[in-house]
Amino acid sequence: MNDLLIHVRSLDPWTRAAEYGVGLAALLEASVTGAFVYPSPLQVAPTYSSPELLAAIFASARETAGLARAQAQPFLHWARERGAPQAAWHVAEGDAAEALAHIGTWHDLLLLDRGSDEPSTRGPAELARLILAVGLPCVVVPRHAIVPVSLDCIAIGWNGSQEAVRAIHAALPLLQRATRVVLLQGPLRRTYPEITWKPPLDIDLYLQRHAVHAEHRPLGNDAGEAGEALLEGAAHVGADLLVMGAYGRSRFSEWALGGATRHVLADAALPVLLRH
Template sequence: MYDILINTIDFESWPRAAQYGTQLAGLMQASVTGAYVYPSPLFATPSFSTPELIDVLIEAARTLEASALGAERSFIAWANGMGVEHAAWVVGQGNLSDALVQIACWHDLLVAERNPDRTWATPSDLASLILTVGLPCIVVPPRPVQAVSLSRIAIAWNGAPEVIRAVHAALPLLKQASEVLLLRGAPNETFQEVSWKPPFDIDAYLNRHGIHARSQDLAGAERGVGEALLEQVGRFHADLLVMGAYGRSRFSEWALGGTTRHVLWNAQLPVLFRH
């Protein structure tokens, strides 16, 4: 059974990540945890603060915490109404990425949303989360969440370790699909000093798990792999895209590579990333 963690950026109305993640949990018969994290008042304190201002900030944080904790019953009842039997609500104080990395340790999947006006305001913000959280992460785009479906799933495939991990993590979701499309790009020769006989066969791997995918070459990459990938995903009418999240180098993995960055910030469908 999946344990799905949702980064809930609001508790007065349930945002897109909560809507998608909770529907997904109902579809997968999974458990769900809504996690609301707010910053410590110490980080919001100006350098030259008066004791009075510090007291105001601390009191505001206490009020926010009490309101957030008060949303537990509402969230659980809402999730139960969406068909989720096991739901939980947690409230944390601290740095958001650090908090999610910590709570991720007892979950299988993180759902977050791309929101230019709120928490994850830039691609780098989301990149740091995806590259450090240690979980597959579904990023929900900034558009209304309709009924969640997993009927048609596309995989951005090039043989790299990151995408192999992404496919492995997505197996429970892929088994729900009636159609799976492998979009094959240029092979990634990560381990050139190692050879296997026979080499890893993604089709055989998927077939072994009861998943029968059709393949299609990723055409039009001269315009940019990310752009071509999203174009073909759109033609397929995919409900979900599965792909690896690639750092630019081993020395700067806080920054995503060009293709991952383009998909992350331009996709109009949910994308499962795995680093």
């Protein structure tokens, strides 16, 4: 992975995603881009607004844009100090998912903050919408600092699903750097009866072709507790990163992730790479 993108949601201090993303770029000797996205005044203005209110909203947006653009040199300097000399800074106006999807067209991985318990911060629906909309593998970073950034042990949530295969494919450059890869194997996803039979992937052979040797660690058979089992398994093997598919059991709307994914995003103490 040569180009990492960070959704920077706070300029002072830098967020956990920024800290982890810059550290990961240093580890991978990759370039890193910080992207700050603020809403368009037209997005936040009430439907019926007085001229005075509209003027204030536009003035506030201009001030936010100015403050964000002024962070370019501080971000580049901060990244260089932490071992990532190839850094860039972008400021965008509009919907975060659309802006990140656009910038992401020339990046390999997106770093996102899980957010905090404060009501003003990103909610689970917004985080899910970003993961499903940007078209990039995403690493969701927990609320506490990850120091040092390491890829010594990577755990994979494996159930044979297409989402899990996509996540593993996206994570191959990271898996190839790990000294230990552990497949946390749950019940294999059953194919819907109305769909033509599809041959299963031989995951061990696939990984071996990419110079990755994986251990197997079985999980329980209770699908309702899959998220908890994944986190327990990752903690047991001392994983630095968990790789899993973004969908779970639910696909009823673009913002609703499956139950296992929601549980992992809510409670994970380690970074999680997802790909839908």
